[in-house]
Amino acid sequence: MIDFIAAKYNYLICVCLMMIGFYAVIAKQNLMKKIIGLSIFQTSVFLFYISMAKVTDGTAPIVWEGAVRYDNPLPHVLILTAIVVSVSTTAVAIALMINIYKAYGTIEDSKIREIEAGESGGSVSR
Amino acid sequence: MINLMLLLFLVVIAIAAIQAKDLLNSIMYLSVYSLFMALVWTELNAVDVAFTEAAVGAGVSGVFMIAALTRMNRFESSRERTGLGKYFPMAVVAVTAAMLFYATVDMPAYMDPEAPIHKHVAPYYIEHSEHETGSVNIVTSVLASYRGFDTLGETSVVFTAAISVILLLRRRDKNEK
Amino acid sequence: MKNDVILRTVARCMVPFILLFAFYVQAHGEISPGGGFQAGVIFASAFILIALAVGKEKAREKFKQKISDFTCSLGLMIYAGIGFITILFGGLFLEYGKLPFGSAEKGNHLGMIGIELGVGIAVASVMVTIFFEIARKEDD
Structure with a gap:
């Protein structure tokens, strides 16, 4: 058990971070909290990729004479672009949230649901 | 060793980020989280990724969120769920975590140069x-x-x-x- | 905050250095960490700093909406355009080795610099656009 944890602690902590983000997405009512949870979730996936790229005695993948072995550059490339894409998608999520706030005056999921229920009952009209 | 310390610190900041009632605090925790993530990546020799994370995650992403927050209510004001609904998300997370922990058994060991x-x-x-x-x-x-x-x-x-x-x-x- | 003299002066002093650093990162992508994505974000952060410290209108004067909308597309067009130019020279899409710079290695190198420039322009203007759209108040 100790050997297992010592050999794979990076992956285990990835899972922990991912579950923290997942919990925020499904349990929190506030939309901003959900976006923050999504960011944490994304970052945990990035950490998983970069952990796989690391090798013993590896150096950063920039060519020089003294290198024994380089880390795998491929996950670095994928994650480098994924980070920029993730901030763009977060920005789209924020834009949607701002529009929700404009329409309902709140970003709390439960209150939005109450307003929706009131509207469908026909008692409130906009 | 420093890697493990940074990773454990990341878990603590992530929990703080989703537990803070003040959303501004929450966003600042997220920025700090990203900055520590950049440190982890420097430690894992992913210098390009660390550079991007420090510029994007710790900088621009937090600014976007704070800019959005200036237009709306700063405090989280949700009522707690009651009854079984309160424990349901926790149960889902626990089951998913158990499955993912089981999946890591099949992963090659960390830093193994012979990994596929x-x-x-x-x-x-x-x-x-x-x-x-x-x-x-x-x-x-x-x-x-x-x-x-x-x-x-x-x-x-x-x-x-x-x-x-x-x-x-x-x-x-x-x-x- | 916008009336704080120290803040405004320091922000104004820092902006040229941030822009210079962005160009440095853009130009040294091949030999050190960095490249188009990072340079674009750093370039955009200079304008975000002006917007936060001096005012959004002042920052928008420096990088007008029409121009940023145009450069968003321009960056992507440079990237895809280089891809199509390589087809004109008889290569595959994005096969820079076929560009007429003498050797395949030279073509690869210059092609890479070209598309990094496209990425940098696109990312910088996208980040500036997103910031100004999100930070827009209801009354302006």
Whole structure:
């Protein structure tokens, strides 16, 4: 058990971070909290990729004479672009949230649901 | 060892970020989280990624969120769920976590040079990058040359995100040109 | 905050250095960490700093909406355009080795610099656009 944890602690902590983000997405009512949870979730996936790229005695993948072995550059490339894409998608999520706030005056999921229920009952009209 | 310390600290900051009632605090915790993530990546030798994370995650992403927060209520004001609904998310998370922990048993050990990921195309990139593209930084040569098509797709995604934000938020006013 | 003299002066002093650093990162993508994505974000952060410290209108004067909308597309067009130019020279899409710069290695190197420039322009203007759209108040 100790050997297992010592050999794979990076992956285990990835899972922990991912579950923290997942919990925020499904349990929190506030939309901003959900976006923050999504960011944490994304970052945990990035950490998983970069952990796989690391090798013993590896150096950063920039060519020089003294290198024994380089880390795998491929996950670095994928994650480098994924980070920029993730901030763009977060920005789209924020834009949607701002529009929700404009329409309902709140970003709390439960209150939005109450307003929706009131509207469908026909008692409130906009 | 320093890697493990940073990773445990990351878990603590992540919990603090989702537990804070003040959303501004929450966003600042997220920025700190990103900055520590950049440190972790420097430690894992992913210097290009660390650079991007420090600029994007810790900088611009937090600014976007705070800019959005200036337009709305700063405090989280949700009622707690009651009854079984309160424990349901926790149960889902526990089951998913158990499955993912079980999945890590099949992963190759951390830092193993014999792992399958290092056997496929990566040795070719490392060996040929310098004399085929004249670029010392292997990450840049893979990004721009060997996998240029991927990067074109990623740039299109970023462009599409800008178009979406413009469509969602920009209004045509009389005084705007 | 916008009336704080120290803040405004320091922000104004820092902006040229941030822009210079962005160009440095853009130009040294091949030999050190960095490249178009990072340079674009750093370039955009200079304008975000002006917007936060001096005012959004002042920052928008420096990088007008029309121009940023145009450069968003321009960056992507440079990238895809280089891809199509290589087809004109008889290569595959994005096969820079076929560009007429003498050797395949030279073509690869210059092609990479070209598309990094496209990525940098696109990312910088996208980040500036997103910031100004999100930070827009209801009344302006």
